[in-house]
Amino acid sequence: MKRVGVFICHCGSNISAVVDVNSVAEAAKKIPNVAYVTHYKYMCSDPGQEEIVKAVNEHNLNRVVVASCSPRLHEPTFQKTLQRAGLNPYLLEIANIREQCSWVHSKFKDLATAKAIALIRMMVAKAAENVPLLRPSVYIRKKALVIGGGIAGMQAALDIADAGYPVVLVERDNTIGGKMAMLDKTFPTLDCSA
Amino acid sequence: MVAASQHPNITLMTYSEVEEVGGYVGNFRVKIRQKAKSVNHDLCTGCGICWEKCPNTILNEYNQGLNLRKAIYIRFPQAVPNKPVIDRENCRQFQMDGKCGVCKEVCQAGAIDYEQQDLILEEEFGSIVVATGFDLFAWEKAYGEYGYGKYPDVISGLQFERMSNSSGPTEGKILRPSDGKEPQRVVFIKCVGSRDDAKGKSYCSKVCCMYTAKHAHQVLEKIEGSEVYVFYIDVRTPGKGYEEFYRHSLEEGALYIRGRVSNIIPKNSSLIVRGEDTLLGRQVEVEADLVVLATAMTPSYGSDAVARMIGIGTDKDGFFEEAHPKLRPVECHTAGVYLAGTCQGVKDIPDTVSQASGSAVKVCALFSVDERELDPLTSSVNESICSGCSTCVLVCPFKAIEIKTVTERFYGQTLQRQVAAVNEALCQGCGTCTAACRSGAINLKGFTNEQILAEVKAACL
Amino acid sequence: MSLEKTTAPKPAPAQPGNWEPKIIAFCCHWCAYTAADLAGLSRIQYPAAVRIIRVPCSGRANPQFILKAFQKGADGILVAG
Ligand SMILES: Cc1cc2nc3c(=O)[nH]c(=O)nc-3n(C[C@H](O)[C@H](O)[C@H](O)COP(=O)(O)OP(=O)(O)OC[C@H]3O[C@@H](n4cnc5c(N)ncnc54)[C@H](O)[C@@H]3O)c2cc1C
Numbered sequence: 001m002k003r004v005g006v007f008i009c010h011c012g013s014n015i016s017a018v019v020d021v022n023s024v025a026e027a028a029k030k031i032p033n034v035a036y037v038t039h040y041k042y043m044c045s046d047p048g049q050e051e052i053v054k055a056v057n058e059h060n061l062n063r064v065v066v067a068s069c070s071p072r073l074h075e076p077t078f079q080k081t082l083q084r085a086g087l088n089p090y091l092l093e094i095a096n097i098r099e100q101c102s103w104v105h106s107k108f109k110d111l112a113t114a115k116a117i118a119l120i121r122m123m124v125a126k127a128a129e130n131v132p133l134l135r136p137s138v139y140i141r142k143k144a145l146v147i148g149g150g151i152a153g154m155q156a157a158l159d160i161a162d163a164g165y166p167v168v169l170v171e172r173d174n175t176i177g178g179k180m181a182m183l184d185k186t187f188p189t190l191d192c193s194a
Numbered sequence: 195m196v197a198a199s200q201h202p203n204i205t206l207m208t209y210s211e212v213e214e215v216g217g218y219v220g221n222f223r224v225k226i227r228q229k230a231k232s233v234n235h236d237l238c239t240g241c242g243i244c245w246e247k248c249p250n251t252i253l254n255e256y257n258q259g260l261n262l263r264k265a266i267y268i269r270f271p272q273a274v275p276n277k278p279v280i281d282r283e284n285c286r287q288f289q290m291d292g293k294c295g296v297c298k299e300v301c302q303a304g305a306i307d308y309e310q311q312d313l314i315l316e317e318e319f320g321s322i323v324v325a326t327g328f329d330l331f332a333w334e335k336a337y338g339e340y341g342y343g344k345y346p347d348v349i350s351g352l353q354f355e356r357m358s359n360s361s362g363p364t365e366g367k368i369l370r371p372s373d374g375k376e377p378q379r380v381v382f383i384k385c386v387g388s389r390d391d392a393k394g395k396s397y398c399s400k401v402c403c404m405y406t407a408k409h410a411h412q413v414l415e416k417i418e419g420s421e422v423y424v425f426y427i428d429v430r431t432p433g434k435g436y437e438e439f440y441r442h443s444l445e446e447g448a449l450y451i452r453g454r455v456s457n458i459i460p461k462n463s464s465l466i467v468r469g470e471d472t473l474l475g476r477q478v479e480v481e482a483d484l485v486v487l488a489t490a491m492t493p494s495y496g497s498d499a500v501a502r503m504i505g506i507g508t509d510k511d512g513f514f515e516e517a518h519p520k521l522r523p524v525e526c527h528t529a530g531v532y533l534a535g536t537c538q539g540v541k542d543i544p545d546t547v548s549q550a551s552g553s554a555v556k557v558c559a560l561f562s563v564d565e566r567e568l569d570p571l572t573s574s575v576n577e578s579i580c581s582g583c584s585t586c587v588l589v590c591p592f593k594a595i596e597i598k599t600v601t602e603r604f605y606g607q608t609l610q611r612q613v614a615a616v617n618e619a620l621c622q623g624c625g626t627c628t629a630a631c632r633s634g635a636i637n638l639k640g641f642t643n644e645q646i647l648a649e650v651k652a653a654c655l
Numbered sequence: 656m657s658l659e660k661t662t663a664p665k666p667a668p669a670q671p672g673n674w675e676p677k678i679i680a681f682c683c684h685w686c687a688y689t690a691a692d693l694a695g696l697s698r699i700q701y702p703a704a705v706r707i708i709r710v711p712c713s714g715r716a717n718p719q720f721i722l723k724a725f726q727k728g729a730d731g732i733l734v735a736g
Contacts (some may be wrong), residue, residue, distance in 0.1 A: 072692060096692075099691065101703075104694055108703060112703060118653065122649045126645045126646070129642065133570040133640060135568060136619075137565045137568065140221075140566050141220055144320065144322070145224055145319040145322045146325060147323070147500065148494075149325075152537070156325060156550040156551070158197060159554030160558060161201045161202075163558045168205045168207060169206050172209070172210065173208065174231070174269060174273070175270070177269075179352070183359065184366070185358075188404070188435040190411075624711055624715065625712055626712060646720055650708065650724045
């Protein structure tokens with residue numbers, strides 16, 4: 001059985017000043033598969049994340065939707081929270097109710113609140129289809145190839161080599177140096193370029 | 195340069211090109227062609243007698259055609275490595291069926307080896323830094339008003355650099371290519387090919403304002419009583435100490451004229467530069483001995499092939515595309531491949547060095563672990579319904595899908611069938627294959643058809 | 656993907672001036688979705704009728720998603736990437 005927990009973030013007042021989080025929470029409870037709903041001032045903070053861990057265990061949740069800022073910001077944060085709660089990190093979905101809702105509809109609170117509910121409904125529907133995913137891992141061969149022996153290639157090669165890793169620097173011309181070696185003095189210091 | 199060649203952890207392969215790149219992050223399989231140098235560098239002492247005696251002369255590309263070089267040559271006296279190669283295309287020994295052999299005769303070390311072959315090296319690498327740099331916009335093809343490169347005393351900034359370089363063709367003297375005389379009046383024209391939608395590139399090449407200020411300073415410093423005129427659209431000097439540097443050239447006497455040059459006309463031994471001073475709103479005419487063009491920076495020739503080989507995106511101008519313009523400026527969409535320097539966009543040396551160090555850190559971070567977890571959001575094939583049509587193979591921008599043969603039992607018979615197989619390490623999870631798959635056999639983990647359809651339906655409620 | 660029985664949605668109540676279209680936007684995570692976030696960061700205001708669906712690339716937008724959205728009553732669809 002799918003048991004989705006919905007966690008609504010106020011983001012201080014970034015979300016809650018526009019979106020009526022109480023009525024969003026009430027509406028979210030009625031969405032199919034939703035087993036638990038709560039809201040909190042800062043979901044990404046330590047107490048906020050604890051709230052998620054606790055709720056997952058107490059209410060036997062197996063999917064989580066966080067309604068907060070863009071997933072581009074805190075998706076990795078909340079994925080780790082899920083791991084701590086013993087859930088696969090890919091059972092998380094994020095409803096973007098800040099960048100794509102409260103911030104762009106700030107003059108129309110009713111519409112923003114309705115949209116927040118709609119966005120949560122979409123992410124709950126998606127989350128219900130989520131399955132645990134395993135991260136495959138690959139072996140890393142610790143040797144670097146640098147293509148081009150201008151100042152860029154030389155600097156990169158030197159830094160990597162200084163860190164102790166072997167580097168092959170490939171240059172198509174019969175000398176390294178690139179354009180910089182052609183220059184006389186270089187701005188802004190007018191020192192030589194060899 | 196010497197530091198890079200002497201570092202115990204760096205293997206330098208000059209006169210070499212990467213021919214093939216396969217594999218994925220942590221495990222790139224690379225084929226490198228070391229072109230035949232025709233000189234055994236283990237024996238060669240770099241004494242220089244060979245290029246002194248070589249009877250073949252060719253226009254010296256490194257010095258931007260300002261002088262000649264031999265068929266056996268080094269680029270400049272401090273070149274690294276400081277040992278010559280034979281340019282076979284321009285060598286009599288190779289072009290005239292062995293009718294020369296001078297270099298072999300004079301070489302005391304016995305280093306000349308006409309039989310040397312190209313070497314193909316195959317190696318595996320964990321990461322690739324691409325630093326293929328830039329070239330200059332071919333103004334000779336676009337700017338008829340500046341003479342299409344027909345006037346010898348209209349030169350590019352790089353030609354100017356080679357002249358003022360003490361290891362260059364004139365040993366540091368600024369001279370007119372036409373008659374070898376020292377110019378008295380030098381005109382600089384900025385934005386040749388840059389910020390010019392009609393004839394060149396729309397972008398600003400960023401370094402030209404500064405190097406023109408440098409060139410102006412060099413003329414005024416090296417040639418007593420000289421005059422410098424700079425035609426410009428805007429003077430852009432964002433950078434530490436840059437504005438001060440530009441001001442200094444003004445104080446030294448460089449005269450800046452705001453406006454484009456409409457044409458250059460040769461008159462006797464000099465050049466008449468006509469343009470508009472847009473600040474004063476009138477036509478100006480300068481009689482110049484030498485004209486230096488600050489030409490646009492473009493991606494280096496052949497970089498499009500490099501992009502295709504490794505799977506790097508390019509922008510509208512052909513520069514390599516970073517994964518994110520602000521947040522991931524040294525990464526590209528292919529994991530384990532990083533960008534450094536002007537191959538990614540126009541840059542001066544300080545910016546180039548910063549980005550190069552940035553990409554080095556990315557490499558070191560990758561190398562700091564023995565295994566790396568990959569994003570699981572990759573495509574996967576339902577082999578039971580895959581028809582093996584290869585449409586996904588064709589549309590995949592990352593070359594991550596192959597066709598493999600599977601053996602199945604079917605009513606007591608053994609059957610072989612072709613199906614698609616995704617390499618999870620190469621797949622970047624774009625999902626283009628899933629949209630192209632007619633049988634719906636390929637799906638993207640994390641963004642499955644079912645997940646997105648559920649979202650669509652909920653969105654339409 | 657299963658083709659469901661076509662259930663035409665009830666037409667939106669035709670109240671002149673009150674009608675809101677239903678717009679579904681498939682936005683590439685790397686560009687268009689990021690741009691939508693940037694619009695938020697810049698506090699640019701736009702109508703609330705649009706529902707953004709994040710996809711890893713505009714190439715992920717399967718034609719079936721678009722047909723499904725129309726079937727379910729979407730008035731307009733934007734694929735941005
Ligand atoms: C006239 C002029 C004056 C300048 N003056 C200054 C100055 O005073 N101060 C300043 O800060 N900047 C200056 N610059 C800018 C400076 O030259 C560049 O910022 C810098 O050289 C960029 O270095 P790079 O390594 O990215 O590229 P490059 O110097 O172009 O190096 C690229 C290297 O890669 C090699 N390569 C290319 N393709 C391949 C391939 N497929 N395989 C193998 N090797 C390959 C090339 O042969 C070359 O050696 C000036 C530029 C110009 C044009």
